[in-house]
Amino acid sequence: MAATAALLAGSTAPALAAPPPHAGPAERAFEVTVLSGRADTVSGGDALVRVAVPRTVPPHHVKVRLDGRDVTDRFRATDDKRTLLGLVDGLALGANELEVRANGQGHGRPRATLTLRNHPAAGPVISGPHIPLFCTASGNPWNLGPVDADCHVAQPRVTYQYRTTAGSFVALPDGPLPADVATTTTSDGRTVPYVVRVERGTINRAVYEIALLHRPGTASPDPWTATDGWNDRLVYTFGGACGIGYTQATSTGGVMNHSLLSRGYAVASATFNVFANNCNDVTSAETAMMVKEHFVESYGVPLFTMGWGGSAGTMQQLLIANAYPGILDGVIGQIGYPDERSVTLTGHECRFISQAAPAAGLSTAQRTAVTGFASPNTCGGYQNFDSVDWPATCPSHVPAGLRYHPVTNPDGIRCAMADFISNVYGVDPTTGAGRPIVPDTVGVQYGLRTLDAGVISPEQFVRLNEGIGGLDVEGTRTPHRTSANVDAIEVAYATGRVNQFDGGLRWTPIIETRGYTDPSGDFHDRFRSWTMRERLLAANGHADNHISVTGASGAPASTSQTQALVDMDAWLTARTALAASRPHLDETALTRLSRPAGLADHCVAADGERIVETLTLDPAARCNQLFPFHRNPRVEAGGPTTSAVLKCRLAPLDRAAYGVDFTDEQWQRLRAVFPDGVCDWSRPGVGQVPLTGTWIRF
Known part of the structure; x- marks a missing residue:
């Protein structure tokens, strides 16, 4: 590494x-x-x-x-x-x-x-040397005042908002409370005016926000002083998408959340916890750690901290909980993924298949079958991830004069993902660019399962694989297949960038919910819930700390998320009490023994029926009848359903291993595509090492 x-x-x-x-x-x-x-x-x-x-x-x-x-x-x-x-x-x-x-x-x-x-308050602590950053704290929407060279403001700013009886948040005026201030009852049974204290400032070069119920004029909360509105629990929110910003940004995971604040939770987040701003889980973890540190010093020690966020907001929670355990005590995710690297690979493979399909004579239905998805449109969403890797297009706020150019500005800002996270993977000494993980296509037999199922013909299979190609280190499409840098792959596994659930996720409680949208082409497909489960089983032999919930498309997502919040609170409350009374128990046992009775995998049908059923790939299961699993390109190529192998080990081509007959001419062409052999998915991937340890610094 x-x-x-x-x-x-x-x-x-x-x-x-x-x-x-x-x-x-x-x-x-x-x-x-x-x-x-x-x-x-x-x-x-x-x-x-x-x-x-x-x-x-x-x-x-x-x-x-x-x-x-x-x-x-x-x-x-x-x-x-x-x-x-x-x-x-x-x-x-x-x-x-x-x-x-x-x-x-x-x-x-x-x-x-x-x-x-x-x-330093501006960092870094664990993430390595700073990369360039363009400040936004002094402008809209933050207006926090002048910033220094690290984009930091001198002091945080505190404002108040209140919830009206009509159901909206508005600025609290000076003086007596307005007549239309709502009241709310917290999870620990205290009824208080629905007035929210909001603190905004800068930490780790990000803008942070902290919100909790507190009435002006009463004692300010601190580590020694309780406030009636806080239930002693912290929720940390994370935002989705994936982007390379080089910016302090203008959005956090959101703290003005009625579902959370009305129950008395303190809510915190920062701009670097939104992957659209900062697609780097190490700096996201570092920022959450530092904001939480400030929260504890300012408000007191929470009984526990729960994560909250969907899509890449779930991804961040899982990556942080595994590699930096203790920042989050529980994960509440929606429509999420296990990590960014394996999801990015799916986007690249979607593109390769889509570009090779016409020459292979694949119909839309055949191409969809080769990708494994329910809809031909699903690949479009996954390709949003591979577009972050390449091409290396800088965002508009990076001035043209500061951008990299091989001749006129060789030391300029590079805007590929590999450069954005070069502290993790290192820099290529010959080019000065961040070392990328090129999508590895060597040995991968795309469409193998569809060939075996008779969906595509041997000729289509050969043509498809002849047209796959790859990407070079500059992100340029190549007709030949490309091999990823093994050192970079090993770093990805050893430091937790590919999430094998073998660190803090051995014991951290996870409740993830998902509205079923596979047929619509939404790339938040249900199969990612299974990849989480199987990685947990592979790492630990059990998944006692993972609850998966699937609901019908169109059902209110807030209902399942609110229930997940209630369930996670009960789980962590019991776990905290058990840890105090039985300190000899290890983390895994504490999580298993404190899981509330009745909290189990389930799905919710369109008519509201709750079907309790262990997550499984068995197509006969009731939940799978309602909400069938689909797959992805690498699984359709014969790969494991963990979707965790970035580069496969090879075995010789064996004509007898196929359930179809190739002509001699087709077989020779296939040998030309795979001169060194084809993927042996029965073995771990090349460079697929266990997590070296948690709390790695760069």
Whole structure:
């Protein structure tokens, strides 16, 4: 894998899963914990720290020093009187030593130290060197004021909105509450005015938003002060699509969400958590980590954090939960995918098949069968992903004079996906460009299953595969098949860019819902739910932490999403309580034992019938009768239904292995297409290694 990747210390443990501030006192020694994040990923110069005081030490005898400076006055006792909570600020960049001791130097007096490694508020922390960025925080819609060289504003801005009795959010005027302010009852049973505090600022060069119920004039929430409107739970939202922006952008995953705010959830997001702005899950994870850190320091420790988002918003949640566990405690996804890399491959293969189909004499129905989809239009959506890889067209806000040109501006901004995420995959030393994962077509027998089924003829099969070709490293179509860089592929697997569900997703609860739109040509096809399930089964031997729900097209999506929210809250509430009462249980057992009774895979028919049925590929299953699975081009080529192999291993061509007869002339042409053999899908792919570890930095 790339030399730029490195594991953070303690990388296999869940991050941010800190004990709550009301945890019991230590017996004989101080227990010092960073509640706002990992001790080695602190940012912005401050950290919320918990000190559990041993029974042998009076709390007022505790002294805390930061690099020799007394910071004891930052700490206050919590309700149990033996736990101190403090916002330690003034951290220098790099390593800072926090020392906790009792008054005096007598024999046996306890002492503890903890190293806090601080990073700039503008980052980076884990994502590697900054790439160019064009600022938007000072303009519409943010209007946050002047920005510095990192697109950061001096201070966040707080505004208030309220929900009217007519059902809309409007700006809250100064003075008494308006007569049309609605009320709402939170999930923990408190009825409050529906007034929302909205904070906006900059973190990690992104614009962030935090919203929660809070009435002006009452005590502001902080780590020591509760607010009636917050139910002690945080929801982090993510946005979809996939784009290369080089911009601070003008949208987040959204925080003014009635379904969430009305129940008392705090809601947070940032512009780098929208894949349309920033199709890079590492910087998305880093931004979510830093925004959550700020939230904890400003508002207090949430009981748990749930992710929320559809399509690529689900994709981000899954990638983050697997590679950077602890940022999210639960995944609530809609119409999602397991990762970006394998989805991008589907788009490329759709294009190759579509371009080769006319010369192969394929009808529309035959071409659709070769792709595996329910509709001939499905490929169009998937090709939106491959267009992000190539061609390398810069967005309009990147000035023409700053763009790369091989002669006039060889050091300019390159706008291919490989350049946007070059910190992950590295740079080609000969070209200076980011190292791409070229779609690997070597050995792939497109349409193999349709050939076996008699849908296409041997001649059509040969012609189709003669016309597949590939892409070179510049994204130019080639008549010959192309082979991906194995080093780049290994990086993709080892660092979690291809999501094999073998990190934090071994235990993180997942509830994903999907409206069934396969026949309409919507590329959010149901088969991606199965790829998630099978990858979980392959990694762990079970999928106890995954709930999949499919509903009829046209049914209100909000209904299934709201139920998923209620179910995930119940699951994580029970899991948190179980972890406190049975600390010896491992993460997987905690998730399995806390799953609420009755929470199971199911589908919902058009008439509202709820059919509880384990997710399966069996076409006889009731849910599959209502909502049939389809496939994708690589599965129709004989590949595994995990859709996780980027480059296959090869086996010699075997004429006897086919269920059809080729003429000698057709067989010679087929041998010319596959001179080194065809895919052996019974083996793992080339470079398909396990996740090296979680919390990898670049």
